[in-house]
Amino acid sequence: MFAHVDINNCYVSCETLFNPSLRGKVVVVLSNNDGCVIARSNEAKAIGLKMGDAEFLVRKTLKEHDAVIFSSNYALYADMSARMMNNLARYTYMLMVYSIDEAFLALGNIKAIDLEKHVATISRNVMRDTGLSITVGVGPTMALAKLANKASKKMGRNFLVLDTESKIDEVVRTFPIEDVWGVGRQYYEKLTELGVTTAEDFRRLKPDLVRQHMTVQGWRLHQELWGKPCNVIKDVADRSKGIESSQSFNTYQTELGQIEEATAMHAATVAVKLRQQKSMAMALTIYLRTNKHNVTHDQHYPSITVKVSFATNSTQELTRICVQALRAIYQPGYNYLKTGVRATGIIPAGEVQYNLFSNYDNSKQQALSGLMDDINARYGRGALRVAAEGYAKTWKMKQEFLSKQYTTNWRDIVVAK
CATH class of the missing domain: 3.30.1490.100 (DNA polymerase, Y-family, little finger domain)
Known part of the structure; x- marks a missing residue:
């Protein structure tokens, strides 16, 4: 079994953790040079703000809803990410950091363990030790674990375990194909031409047809959605990408x-x-x-x-x-x-x-x-x-809404009174 873990609204969660007054407000985090929206609170999503929206195009909307805006504080986000990864490492013999806010865990063949309770413990303890809310998806392959994570969010749950064929069938039946891990724009267009709209439609395709239209990567995804592992968690850095x-x-x-x-x-x-x-x-x-x-x-x-x-x-x-x-x-x-x-x-x-x-x-x-x-x-x-x-660094990118570096700068450390 594999687990996929990610931080809910990662950048916004990090800002809210050190400024609890932001809870319930429209909060967005902007990209380099304060260009685009790259993280949103649930309240920001509710008013229609999209990932990638240019700041100058939604400036009026942000002002109308008294939105709180932050520049990307990568020092803070990277440190909080490291804390979460260190916590997750306690629950697996092999951890693969996939991005700043998500990771895959190898759970092995742990039939003797109640997976529901085990995953609930992981979610609860990470929140206790880091203050970050996470979502956990578990499945017999990495693709199904990722799918379980996304399905869990759609259901409003903190975790979802797909440990039986019936559970897997129920979720993939209506899961949109565009949300499946590994289906990019190019593959999505090809699958749409083949009449594929859900993960279940994709599974019904013949393996040879999938390989013909999506090469070996698509074939591996097809196998993984049937519960046959083709991807492995690596315990060393992938040095091929640079x-x-x-x-x-x-x-x-x-x-x-x-x-x-x-x-x-x-x-x-x-x-x-x-x-x-x-x-x-x-x-x-x-x-x-x-x-x-x-x-x-x-x-x-x-x-x-x-x-x-x-x-x-x-x-x-x-x-x-x-x-x-x-x-x-x-x-x-x-x-x-x-x-x-x-x-x-x-x-x-x-x-x-x-x-x-x-x-x-x-x-x-x-x-x-x-x-x-x-x-x-x-x-x-x-x-x-x-x-x-250099010292002055007048060339630095625009960061007009930068928050404090609460965990990496002594001058910004939180003081308890």
């Missing part, structure tokens, strides 16, 4: 110095993520973007991929490489809106191939990076950073 950090500027940037600071910050973020998953990178891609939606500006989308001479996760080394690469692709005269860094060729830190003819001191870099991690863990993210990241 690690990326990027961000839009709060205004157009034309000066190389400002863009260098942003690139250095992204390189440092990638380095931290590599160390967290005990990995190293063998290649780095650095890119710049102008605003493709502004047709009055000249467009420029340069990028460069650099092979690292010695696999590393050192903040100093990655920052140096990225800044040098940026200088190679930057061209004056363009209004740049975004820069980013992507690490690829990721390998486990314990599998680095050493070079007999290289004098690169990896141990020194590791010690220095480890010291930075320890200091930042104690005094807050960014307390110690490389000089290339």
